[in-house]
Amino acid sequence: MVDQKKIPILEAVRAHQALERVSLHVPGHKAGQGLGSEIGAYARHMGRLDVTELQGVDDLHHPTGPILEAEQLAAAAWGVEETHFLVGGSTVGNLVAILTAVRPGDLVVVARNAHQSVWSGLELAGAKIVPVFPEVESGLAGPVAFSTIQHALQRYPTCKVLILTSPTYFGTASDLVSIVDLAHKNNIVVIVDEAHGAHLAFHSDLPPSAVQVGADLIIHSAHKMLASFTQSGLLHVNGPRVDRDQVRKWLRTLQSSSPSYLLLASVDSARQQMAIEGKQLLSFVMVALQHAKERVALAVSDLLVTPIQPAFQDPFKWVLDATRIHKTGFLLESLLRERFGIYAELATERHVLFVWTYASTQRDIDLVVEALLQVVKESPIEDVPIYQGEYKQKVAGSPIALYNLSQQVSHIVKGTLEEAVGHIVAESLIPYPPGIPYVLPGEVLTAETVQLLLEFHAWNQRIDGLLDEDPPSIRYYVDVVKEQGGEAVS
Structure with a gap:
């Protein structure tokens, strides 16, 4: 029987501080005593918790002590087989999950409203992707419907991995019970980016969590909906479809070799709070x-x-x-x-x-x-120009390969948005927030999309990947793939 009242990481760090008289190790602020006066007024006490991989406080990449115990307590709290703490947020969790489950050339069905980190992971993995589009309600991108997933899997029976975002940034969840059951009947690995849903499993009146329906890899941002520090997260693992050694390999590869014990302790504390x-x-x-x-x-x-x-x-x-x-x-x-x-x-x-x-x-x-x-x-009845555009709902299209910039830098040219119409985009165009790409590398830029991007920009919405080289000009530029034969964009 696990004792959810324990906070192993915090307890280990406190025990270490009670023993240490002189610090001859990193970090350089020496238990907070070297912090500048301005930040020290706020953080000197917390600095005492900011330790490194010392005897007794464990090692995130090879946990055998309090970190392992904390991760086991988290797995029990969320009802999964295995949990790993993240110090790079859901971004690193998405990358680890994708690189674990996807092999080069694998066909992956993915929700089109996925976060940028999902697309980055798919590009690194060399996947072929089938984007499926969410339902639209009140101009918002909602969840991907079960029928949409069903259609995509029927059309592409060689699909290896399904990636969903649930709940969405706006809080709407997919019918995960039906979707996960369908995917598993077809031996498909299910990854759920549940960054905004770490709290769902702790109340029966909330939408079902992916951890409750048997998804294979689930990613939580502990800091979004729980009382944990920014950049902390959890990666949950279930079932026989996931290679656990690969999970640990990619965690070691992608996470910092100097993880913050402040972040780790805050995740541990948030778990205790929710479990109790x-x-x-x-x-x-x-x-x-x-x-x-x-x-x-x-x-x-x-x-x-x-x-x-x-x-x-x-x-x-x-x-x-x-x-x-x-x-x-x-x-x-x-x-x-x-x-x-x-x-x-x-x-x-x-x-x-x-x-x-x-x-x-x-x-x-x-x-x-x-x-x-x-x-x-x-509020008077004003004649205010209200943008009435909606997230465009589409059906699953042909598989596309995300354009790999690292291998094809010499094939990239810059053109204005208007010149780039009809060309393959080489870099994501991402309105922030929420960080969901509107155009992906490998997709063809259309005149309709250009108009929508300009409207977004007119409403002061930042768009990563859209360049303005000579402000205050209204000419915007984008990277596209150069035509074979070396012709410039024109």
């Missing part, structure tokens, strides 16, 4: 949020986007449709930030995203509701 009192903490905020939503709905209907299938929506994610009060998402976000000190997770041309967690207080909720009611009360 997670349901109670989640329940309190879930009830408070439901009452708050009802208050907002009385003032203006549909300001909060209601999914078609509420059972698959995470109540800790609020998506506001600013068009309901005749504003853009950017304008609503700036009003909340500048007037009320309320900082949202994301604003788009139409929406604003709030991320609540069990650390949110009743005071936080009341302040946000009062601010929203005040904005609604003051």
Whole structure:
């Protein structure tokens, strides 16, 4: 019987500090005593926890002591066979999962709204990809439907790996029970980027977690929805389809050889907190949020986007449709930030995203509701240009190979967006946030896509991969694949 009250990593670091009188090892701040005065005022005590791989505190890459015990406690808490702590966030978890499961040339069905790290992993693995597109609700990319996955697997029976993002950035989960069952019947490895769902397994009224339905590799960002430090995460492993030695090999390859014990201890602490009192903490905020939503709905209907299938929506994610009060998402976000000190997770041309967690207080909720009611009360019926574009829903297309820049640098040329129409893109074009590529390396740039990218940019949304070489010009450039024979883009 495991004792979930234990925090092995934190306990080991504390024990070490009680023994150490002189530090003749890294890190250079020497248990916090060398930190500058400004940061030291905040972090000197935490600096005492920032140790290195010393006797008694274990080694992340070859754990045999407190780190191994902490990972075993985490596996028990989430109900999986094996768990590994991450100090590079979900990004490194996605890379490790993909490089473990995918071989060069393997056919991989992947949700098109996957994070950039997924596409990077597929490029490194040399995969052939079949992108499947999510359902669209209120202009938002939702989950990928079971029927879409079913169609893709029927069309491409040689598929080796299925990669899903669930829940999405906006909190909507896929029907993982049906999808994982279908994939496993076809001997397909299922990877779920559940970066925003580390809390789901701890309350029965939340959408099902991938760890509960037997997915093979599940990635959690511990810092997104749990009380852990930024850049911490977990990689969970299940079933016979995953080579555990390969998992450990890629973890050693991709993770820092000097992992932060602050991050490791924070994951360990977050696990203990959820295992002991997670349901109670989640329940309190879930009830408070439901009452708050009802208050907002009385003032203006549909300001909060209601999914078609509420059972698959995470109540800790609020998506506001600013068009309901005749504003853009950017304008609503700036009003909340500048007037009320309320900082949202994301604003788009139409929406604003709030991320609540069990650390949110009743005071936080009341302040946000009062601010929203005040904005609604003051909102005139203005003639505001509202972007009504939607995430384009498509069906599974032909498999494509992500263009490998590291091998084909000499074949890359730069052209304006307009000149690049009809050419293969050599670098992802990624609106941030949320970091989901709109165009992938290997895809052909269309005139419609160019128009949408320019509209995104006009709404002040940053797009990685889109270059402006001579500001304040309105000419934007993109890297594309040079035609055979050396012809320039024109």
